[in-house]
Amino acid sequence: MNIYQHFRPEEREFIDQVLQWKDFVENSYSPKLTDFLDPREQQIIKTIIGTGSEIKVAFFGGLEENERKRALIYPDYLNVEKDDFNIQLFEIEYATKFITIEHPQVLGSLMGLGLKRGKFGDIIIQNDRVQFLVGKEISDYIRMQLTHIGRSSISLKEIPLEEGLYIHDSWQEISTTVSSLRLDTIMSALLNISRQRSQEYIRAGRVKVNWTTIENPAFDCDVADMISVRGFGRSKIISIEGRTKKDKIRIIAGKQK
Incomplete structure (x- = not known):
């Protein structure tokens, strides 16, 4: 096979x-x-x-x-x-009264150190607290090199995983049917917009699948795909349940509230 x-x-x-x-x-x-x-x-x-x-x-x-x-x-x-996964949690300490730190800034600063995206995990921001996770094998390097987010000076504090911020993502689970697993068709069903509008968003570069911009409306989606549409938030395909008697594909999806 x-x-x-x-x-x-x-x-x-x-x-x-x-x-x-x-x-x-x-x-x-x-x-x-x-x-x-x-x-x-x-x-x-x-x-x-x-x-x-x-x-x-x-x-x-x-x-x-x-x-x-x-x-x-x-x-x-x-x-x-859990210790076998060799994960270190950092919290960023900064002048919260004068500075606002957002997710893209943290991501850009970490990537700016020459790190591949796979070297660090989630970046979690809750009010003025900012945390991110990395592999322990590069924690010393990050501690020494990451001294600024943008133009703002910061310091890093190692904290136990048990003190990690809880991610308050809320997902609404929905069941729907689609004629195909094309990206434009999935978007139309999940966002309640026309396929033509879906195609316009895709071709305009407003759509990412698994954090990669996709500009082909015929891109085939699959289980566990995360679909992000600028202005509409994120959706994810949880499972594909087979076909109905009318040969439609039944999917279970989640929409971020």
């Missing part, structure tokens, strides 16, 4: 990486810890590793509800603990 036929062509490189990780664990009897993964990447790993084999996979991002998580692929005889 050709495993690639179940995924998108652009995901082939990541699939090859997952297969290499799986082979490593099978041959070395040692666990493999990945960088932080988005929900779609997590779904790909779940599909490839599967269930019932001698190789297992677990995910953790610092708090159970975190979106970006590290995967631990391991032999089934191991007992996995």
Whole structure:
């Protein structure tokens, strides 16, 4: 069976990486810890590793509800603990009376250190508190290098994972049917707008799927895809439930409130 036929062509490189990780664990009897993964990447790993084999996979991002998580692929005889995911939580200390720090600024500053997006997890902002998660293997580097967010001086404080801010994302679960899994069709159903309007938003670069701008209305969506539309918030595909008697595709999705 050709495993690639179940995924998108652009995901082939990541699939090859997952297969290499799986082979490593099978041959070395040692666990493999990945960088932080988005929900779609997590779904790909779940599909490839599967269930019932001698190789297992677990995910953790610092708090159970975190979106970006590290995967631990391991032999089934191991007992996995949260410490095995090697995650450090930082809180940013800054002059809250004079400065406002927003998510894009933190993301840009971390990327500006030369880090790939997979090296750090969720960025959580609640009122004037700002936290983010990283792999412990780069925590010393970040502590030394991240001294400014934009033009504002900051300092970093290491805190236990148990003191992480709770993410108050609220999702409304909905069930709907669509004629296809095309991006414009999914958007039309979830946002209650016409397909023509959906296509206009997509071609204007206002739509991201899994944090990547997609400008092709015919892009096929799949389970665990996160769809972000500027001005409409985020939606995610939770599951695909098969076809109705009228050959429509039934999906379960979540819309961020």
